[in-house]
Amino acid sequence: MTHRPTGAAPLGRRAFLRTAAAAGIGVSGAGGLLSACTSSDSGSADNAVRNTAVKLPAYVPWRGVAPDYPGTAQGLLNGFARYPANPARTIAAPPAHGGSISAFVETGSPIPPGMKSNPYWQVLNQRVGAKLDLTIVPAADLSTKFATLMAGGDLPDFMVPPLPPLAGVRGLPQFLAAKCQDLTPFLSGDAVKEYPYLANITTDAWRACVFDGGIYGLPVSRGVAGSLMFYRADLFEQFGVNPAPTSYAEFRTLCKDVTDAKKSRWALVTPGSAMAFVAQMLGVPNGWKAEGGKLTNAFEDERYKQTLSEVRQMVKAGVIHPDGFDPAAPWKQWFNAGNGLMGEDRYTAWPQYYADNVVGPSFRVGGMRPPVFDGGGFAGTWQSPPVNNFTPLKKASTSRIKELLAVANWLAAPFGTEEYLFRKFGVLGVDYTMDNNNPTPTQAGLTQTVLGVRYIVDAPDTIFVPGDPEATKACWDYQKSIIPTSVKDPTVALFSETYSRTGAVLAQHVADAANDILTGRKSLSSWDSAVAQWRSAGGDRIRAEFERQLH
Amino acid sequence: MTAAAPPPARRRSLWQRVRRDRVLLLAALPGVVLLLVFQYLPWLGNVIAFKDYQPFLGINGSPWVGLRNFRVIFDGDPAFVNALKNTLEITLLQVLVVFPVPIALALLLDSLVSERLKRTVQSILYLPHFLSWVIVVAVFQQMLGDAGLLNTFLRTHDLATVHVVGNASVFKELLTAQVLWKDAGWSMILFVAALSRIEPGLYEAAAVDGAGPWRRIWHVSLPGLRGIIVLLLILRLGESLTVGFEQIVLQQGGVGIDSSEVLDTYVFNNGIQQGDWGTSAAVGLVKGLVGLLLVLGANKAAHRLGEQGIYQR
Secondary structure, three states: OOOOOOOOOOOOHHHHHHOHHHHOOOOOOOOOOOOOOOHHHOOOHHHHHHHHHOOOEOOOOOOOOOOOEOOOOOOOOEEOOOOOOOOOOOOOOOOOOOOEEEEEEEEOOOOOOOHHHOHHHHHHHHHHOOEEEEEEEEHHHHHHHHHHHHHHOOOOOEEOOOOOOOOOOOOHHHHHHHHEOOOHHHHOEHHHHHOHHHHOOOHHHHHOOEEOOEEOOEEEEOOOOOEEEEEEHHHHHHHOOOOOOOOHHHHHHHHHHHOEHHHOEEEEOOHHHHHHHHHHHHOOOOOEEEEOOEEEEHHHOHHHHHHHHHHHHHHHHOOEOOOOOOOOOOHHHHHHHOOEEEEEEEOOHHHHHHHHOOOOOOOOEEEEOOEOOOOOOEOOOEOOOOEEEEEOEEOOOHHHHHHHHHHHHHHOOOEOEHHHHHHHHOOEOOOEEEEOOEEEEOHHHHHHOOOOHHHOOOOOOEEOOOOOHHHHHHHHHHHHHHHHHOEOOOOOOOOOHHHHHHHHHHHHHHHHHHHHHHOOOOOOOHHHHHHHHHHHHHHHHHHHHHHOOOO | OOOOOOOOOOOOOHHHHHHHOHHHHHHHHHHHHHHHHHHHHHHHHHHHHHEOOOOOOHHHHOOEOOOHHHHHHHOOOHHHHHHHHHHHHHHHHHHHHHOHHHHHHHHHHHOOOOHHHHHHHHHHHHHHHHOOHHHHHHHHHHHHOOOOHHHHHHHHOOOOOOOOOOOHHHHHHHHHHHHHHHHHHHHHHHHHHHHHOOOHHHHHHHHHOOOOHHHHHHHHHHHHHHHHHHHHHHHHHHOOOOOOHHHHHHHHHHHOHHHHOOHHHHHHHHHHOOOOHHHHHHHHHHHHHHHHHHHHHHHHHHHHOOOOOOOOO
16 A cells, blocks of 8 residues: 655655654644744643643544454554455445545645546445545645645645645644635544444544544544554575574674675665664664653754764665665665665555566565664654545535545544455455455556545554565564554644645755765764754754643 | 818828738637637736635635735745745856857758758757657666666666756756757757758859858858847747756656756745745746846847847837
């Protein structure tokens, strides 16, 4: 399943910005009304209190199917060895009553064919009961396109706003209050039970939809497992290299052992992958560290500087793909082709790597846990935020909002239902084939079904690698092993206007400074002035805005 | 014959002229309307340079802020100054290096005798113009990148590798090389056309007078091209604050902001991406004004030197 890419992105600009984990910047969710438009007023304590007072939708988990590998309340996802047999259609009538429904959504896949030449889209319209008028935007263009969407004034029914680490919407809370529907009366507390599949979404995910003292959107929830170091298990085995280093020294040796530049083979796909992995070994905070109501950013941590110094040595040693600094580097292809054997990526990429596999049935990936830097057990990994995005609705009449929420309910039908199977895989025999309860997409399915409707709202995520129970189990096992010790970003679900607006540009400057050091253009000591600049250019304001909301 | 009637007025009234040219005017109308709607009308939007524009409030609803948006320019925001410096450096490099190349190519091409060869060479030279920047950048990456064709070859033969792509210290040269490869052949076409209009008799006369190939270029070809060279140079000056936005944005990440930020990317990164439309508009407005002044100034200078320039007085 495709998502906003994270993880192994090289240390450069846009890709870097999306690398919340690698950059050491937390992705924040919501909260906090902004008075007026000056950033210094944002995130006041009053509004934090107003947001905390919002009664979130009740959580009523759907128990229609039993997972093969059950999840936990801590954030471990349910795993499924195969799709449940004979999935039932759980919503009899189309949720909408004709007309059309417009949505502005993102996608991480190539843009699919338009409605007229896309049979899947046409069937989807029938199932929903309305013409779905979708504007599908590549994730990288989301910030710019959303800004022009707002300037155009003609808002769609559903819209996916860019959130940090993408450049966010200026004055997001005011925008929501002025133009978007307060969903609190429809969803707060027990009201959500009218939409059982929306009630199946976790409370943590809903928290990211709270702004200006109300529920202003629908969440696309994700597991908190975050990014991890993927490695090519098949090649490691072939080279006879142990993929479980017990210290940084062992990790470095391992990197040297698998690198063979003459055969165009490097240990790591990007410097960003190395940064994230080594930083976790050293215990660098996940974005921010909260202590006694005070926040310290990862960049300000001495250990981040040490990470830079170590990774600089790795760049020098030539164990990282030499073109990995390019932000547009096709590192996923390198990984699949065996040009790079390790890469940091979000857990959701696990099935994606199998789907994109060009090697054949021997292809295997695994998740490498970061050891404590000097040895002695495993280091804590960085959690990711509980949502990918949230989706506000345009202001409308009560009956229209209820219709749209019914559609959202249909769109959130969970794993195990017929609706989910249709939504993700399409029409049996056309978009996918079913073999032993394992849906396998056809070429038509791969291109036509990626409409981005999964970013309007989605069922809770699951672990499922179609056709490969062993890979599903490996992914679930990995998550199970890291979640208990994983570290949360304390600013998740807090809102900072400065961070939302300038976080992307600030991260860019910091990434440039880091790249200067990693490539050897500047010395390690230049880092201190880069951090000082980050602080004065907005870092300190972001800190203050977050701190006011810490409880 | 004292009370001779005054001669009929040569000058017709506006209405008469409109009537006389009505067909031509009608034919021009759609173009004028398009120009008004898509070029002049949007200019009114520049008013947001003086406002704290927020899209969801609309242009009318956004508050006036005077010249606050222009502060980055007048206060010399270091990032802005850096972008300006890079822009000017790249422009200078492009005027000095890129501008003469199509002229040289046109002269070389003109000296080819075989028509077929001429046409083939011309096609090969201008085809890269039709590739998008994404492709051009990718091709350069594949050829010159650290894991590209050249370096892979060097590496497998135990030779030292060369660091070109992603190297901040040669970034401007790389940009220039890309522009040359992509557009030199295309820009050449205008010069080739101008050369073909030169009277062959002039060359013969020069040859009879004992002029060698170099002197023929100097005294016949180049004077024949002078008008178009001046014209294109003036237009280039007007764009001197605009350098390959797409080309640079695509490659900015690898080399860092310091060496790659130009005015257009500055506006994009700081203005549009952050939703700071007011500052974007302010920088764009000043850029446009400076461009206009440069064009007018250069045009005036051209007139003084006896050239036609881009328009006549």
